[in-house]
Amino acid sequence: MAGPRGARPGGPGCCWALPTALLCAYGFFCSVRPSEPFLTRYLLEPHKNLSETQVFNEIYPVWTYSYLALLFPVFLATDYLRYKPVVLLQGLSLIVTWFMLLYAQGLRAVQLLEFFYGVGTATDIAYYSYIYSVVDVELYQKVTSYCRSATLVGYTVGSVSGQVLVSVAGWSLFSLNVISLTSVSIAFGTAWFLPMPRKSLFFHHVSSQPFSMEMKVMDCKNGAAVQDQPSVQRTPGWEDETKVPLNVEGSSAEKQEQKVDIVKVLKDLWWDFLQCYSSWTMLCWSVRWALSTCGYFQVINYAQGLWEMVLPSNSTEIYNGGVEATSTLLGAVAVFVVGHIKTSWAVWGEVALALLSFLIAAAVYIMETIRNIWVCYASYVVFRIIYMLLITIATFQIATNLSVERYALVFGVNTFIALALQTLLTLIVVDARGLGLDIFTQFKIYASYFAVISLVFLGSGIYSIIRAYRRQEQMPNRSPESH
Numbered sequence: 001m002a003g004p005r006g007a008r009p010g011g012p013g014c015c016w017a018l019p020t021a022l023l024c025a026y027g028f029f030c031s032v033r034p035s036e037p038f039l040t041r042y043l044l045e046p047h048k049n050l051s052e053t054q055v056f057n058e059i060y061p062v063w064t065y066s067y068l069a070l071l072f073p074v075f076l077a078t079d080y081l082r083y084k085p086v087v088l089l090q091g092l093s094l095i096v097t098w099f100m101l102l103y104a105q106g107l108r109a110v111q112l113l114e115f116f117y118g119v120g121t122a123t124d125i126a127y128y129s130y131i132y133s134v135v136d137v138e139l140y141q142k143v144t145s146y147c148r149s150a151t152l153v154g155y156t157v158g159s160v161s162g163q164v165l166v167s168v169a170g171w172s173l174f175s176l177n178v179i180s181l182t183s184v185s186i187a188f189g190t191a192w193f194l195p196m197p198r199k200s201l202f203f204h205h206v207s208s209q210p211f212s213m214e215m216k217v218m219d220c221k222n223g224a225a226v227q228d229q230p231s232v233q234r235t236p237g238w239e240d241e242t243k244v245p246l247n248v249e250g251s252s253a254e255k256q257e258q259k260v261d262i263v264k265v266l267k268d269l270w271w272d273f274l275q276c277y278s279s280w281t282m283l284c285w286s287v288r289w290a291l292s293t294c295g296y297f298q299v300i301n302y303a304q305g306l307w308e309m310v311l312p313s314n315s316t317e318i319y320n321g322g323v324e325a326t327s328t329l330l331g332a333v334a335v336f337v338v339g340h341i342k343t344s345w346a347v348w349g350e351v352a353l354a355l356l357s358f359l360i361a362a363a364v365y366i367m368e369t370i371r372n373i374w375v376c377y378a379s380y381v382v383f384r385i386i387y388m389l390l391i392t393i394a395t396f397q398i399a400t401n402l403s404v405e406r407y408a409l410v411f412g413v414n415t416f417i418a419l420a421l422q423t424l425l426t427l428i429v430v431d432a433r434g435l436g437l438d439i440f441t442q443f444k445i446y447a448s449y450f451a452v453i454s455l456v457f458l459g460s461g462i463y464s465i466i467r468a469y470r471r472q473e474q475m476p477n478r479s480p481e482s483h
Contacts, residue, residue, distance in 0.1 A: 066118025
């Protein structure tokens with residue numbers, strides 16, 4: 001990637017294709033894990049010698065705790081180390097995870113395995129933020145959609161191949177874990193070829209005078225872009241990326257790089273945090289995002305456990321892989337459709353969230369109540385589709401109030417809040433040191449959780465609509481006076 005990044009002054013760079021292709025390949029192979037939909041069944045097989053209580057109440061909670069503990073340190077390390085080392089750490093942690101899945105024995109070893117999986121999940125932020133340090137602003141929408149699509153395709157390929165190999169070819173779950181280990185190892189090897197960025201968002205930015213320009217804000221989950229107000233001022237340390245050579249020795253960008261001052265960076269982060277969440281609209285939508293994500297994490301973490309209790313996999317054929325693939329594909333289609341719906345989400349979004357949360361509560365309740373495996377599968381597919389719609393609306397509303405340099409900070413904080421709530425829920429409901437409830441009682445609580453936040457969203461939404469209509473009624477009365 002030697003040479004200037006701009007093929008023409010002010011235009012998209014000519015060297016974006018290589019890092020984007022490498023990152024897409026990395027994301028694809030990281031996501032091709034055919035054994036993942038069958039994890040609970042694998043851990044409960046005789047050769048692992050683990051009980052249902054150990055798996056559900058002592059092993060799975062470790063992922064939640066480790067993810068929460070690592071999220072903020074990884075967020076800072078990602079920026080300080082300039083992305084690539086953390087991407088490599090993610091690949092390595094996934095290799096360790098699947099190697100231990102193959103050979104680890106005993107409760108403590110599998111709990112350690114869950115910790116390494118938490119490392120792999122927490123470092124996911126490096127994957128989605130790396131590309132923005134090596135491509136021009138004009139390409140953000142394109143490369144985000146490529147990277148997100150690569151992970152979705154990889155996840156779908158892994159789920160479908162796992163189901164086919166189990167149901168048709170009769171492969172063992174041990175063999176599926178070998179394939180998963182091979183796939184994440186290929187991803188790790190691919191990551192070594194990623195170019196090392198010269199700059200990052202907070203610790204290694206380029207000194208420049210702030211200036212005004214039209215910004216694009218990215219939705220990492222859905223690949224959508226929204227426009228900021230043209231009047232938004234960029235923060236110090238940002239400059240026109242099309243004029244910055246990335247990998248030229250002795251470049252002006254490298255010469256102008258500021259000395260790293262951790263205290264100053266933390267102060268700047270705190271100031272940005274206060275600025276972002278001083279907006280009531282931003283605060284409300286962030287809370288909605290965190291509440292919904294907390295419940296979603298909890299359901300998907302223990303859905304396999306519920307299916308195992310409804311229909312033990314040692315006595316019949318299961319179709320977890322097919323269900324995961326179907327829910328992912330249909331969810332992606334639903335997100336694409338909702339992105340083209342023309343409506344005022346600022347007014348009607350809260351009511352939409354209330355309705356979607358109620359439908360999620362109904363789906364989770366049906367899963368627990370009916371206790372038929374096909375009903376459980378269908379309810380899970382509906383659950384994931386509706387959640388993807390819900391989180392897309394919330395994400396879009398948050399993104400409309402953000403400039404791109406604050407995107408990672410706000411969604412990092414929101415994810416931390418979601419994980420903190422999930423940790424509290426796990427400690428009380430799931431963990432053996434808490435109530436240690438059985439899986440069916442847990443899902444009753446999760447259904448009640450979504451029902452409660454549905455009522456909260458509905459009340460907030462009705463209030464917002466009434467306030468919006470009152471403003472519209474007052475506008476004609478004020479216009480003659482102003483005229």
